[in-house]
Amino acid sequence: MNRPYAPWDPSVDDTFVCQAVRTVTPDIKTVVLAPSRPSAVLFEAGQYVTIEFDVNGLAVNRCYTIASPPTRPERIAITVKRTREGTVSRWLHDGGIAPGTRVRVGEPQGDFTIAAHPAPSYLLLTAGSGITPALSMVRMLYDQAAECDIVLVHSQRRPADVPYRDELGWMARHLPGLRIHYLCGDVAGDGPHSNVVAGRLGPDVLASLVPDATTREVFACGPSSYREAARTAASAIGCAPHRFHEESFAFQEPGRGTPIVQPVGRDGSSRSFRVEFRNLGVTIGCGADTTVLEAAKAAGLTLPSSCAQGLCGTCKSTLVAGQVDMRHNGGIRPREIASGKVLLCCSRPLSDLVVSA
Numbered sequence: 001m002n003r004p005y006a007p008w009d010p011s012v013d014d015t016f017v018c019q020a021v022r023t024v025t026p027d028i029k030t031v032v033l034a035p036s037r038p039s040a041v042l043f044e045a046g047q048y049v050t051i052e053f054d055v056n057g058l059a060v061n062r063c064y065t066i067a068s069p070p071t072r073p074e075r076i077a078i079t080v081k082r083t084r085e086g087t088v089s090r091w092l093h094d095g096g097i098a099p100g101t102r103v104r105v106g107e108p109q110g111d112f113t114i115a116a117h118p119a120p121s122y123l124l125l126t127a128g129s130g131i132t133p134a135l136s137m138v139r140m141l142y143d144q145a146a147e148c149d150i151v152l153v154h155s156q157r158r159p160a161d162v163p164y165r166d167e168l169g170w171m172a173r174h175l176p177g178l179r180i181h182y183l184c185g186d187v188a189g190d191g192p193h194s195n196v197v198a199g200r201l202g203p204d205v206l207a208s209l210v211p212d213a214t215t216r217e218v219f220a221c222g223p224s225s226y227r228e229a230a231r232t233a234a235s236a237i238g239c240a241p242h243r244f245h246e247e248s249f250a251f252q253e254p255g256r257g258t259p260i261v262q263p264v265g266r267d268g269s270s271r272s273f274r275v276e277f278r279n280l281g282v283t284i285g286c287g288a289d290t291t292v293l294e295a296a297k298a299a300g301l302t303l304p305s306s307c308a309q310g311l312c313g314t315c316k317s318t319l320v321a322g323q324v325d326m327r328h329n330g331g332i333r334p335r336e337i338a339s340g341k342v343l344l345c346c347s348r349p350l351s352d353l354v355v356s357a
């Protein structure tokens with residue numbers, strides 16, 4: 001691959017500058033970002049990045065799959081659906097980000113990638129904005145004029161709402177080995193299209209659209225109910241569970257819906273530590289087997305959080321005193337850990353703690 005720039009190094013400069021904001025459908029926008037120092041972002045199609053936005057003076061972190069392909073490494077694009085309760089998505093759709101806006105971007109992460117699961121043939125099952133990893137994969141294969149055997153089955157309420165449908169159609173016409181089917185609940189007014197099927201994903205539909213599905217490596221991305229339907233359908237027709245991979249970034253917004261967990265050890269241990277939230281002026285108990293975020297919620301405190309998986313960085317806080325066992329998934333940078341930051345959603349106390357929150 002021709003890479004005119006040196007590889008991007010987030011430890012040197014993690015600032016990206018917005019190059020463009022494009023309206024894809026009435027409720028989907030694509031944001032194009034470039035490293036502030038021209039460089040090539042090296043990643044695998046299907047990986048995600050954590051992006052820190054300045055939302056009205058507040059640093060807010062969210063994870064987004066990179067929708068652009070690694071074959072175009074000087075820019076990355078994220079494709080974001082507006083959601084009613086999404087703080088960042090509403091801010092972004094309402095003009096919060098524009099060409100010239102600066103954001104901070106973490107290293108690409110994740111193994112929801114063709115590279116991590118090499119196979120002779122693939123089946124991509126996607127719904128709504130869950131199409132983003134498939135976009136990156138298909139665009140890469142198109143750029144490479146790759147020999148491939150890949151079927152994309154995308155679910156959307158209406159054909160007109162499918163993001164990048166024209167581009168996908170173009171790529172399918174020019175990339176032998178790529179087949180695309182759309183499953184839509186409402187096909188009225190779309191005219192006859194050979195690749196649009198009315199209905200929802202289920203075993204019968206999957207078996208009829210992709211008769212050789214069991215021979216393929218399967219990737220599923222979309223809301224949790226969709227992924228469950230995809231998993232069930234794939235399993236019912238005989239796809240091997242170890243060849244079924246899934247991904248979702250439909251995270252809860254801060255403060256919503258996370259299960260309450262008692263601040264005692266789940267192993268029945270009574271070992272518990274004191275956690276002082278310095279800014280809130282509150283001290284609670286936290287079991288050794290409980291994350292600080294879980295204990296805070298159980299105590300009725302509302303702290304910023306989103307993924308609760310150590311991915312997005314929303315719950316980042318400074319550990320003023322004490323020690324934690326932190327098992328994160330890339331939502332915090334090594335230099336932040338070195339400077340005393342922790343992610344409260346994936347940190348369990350090893351001693352009494354004082355945190356800055």
Ligand code: FES
Binds near residue numbers: 312344345
């Ligand atoms: S809530 Fe996402 S990293 Fe903690």
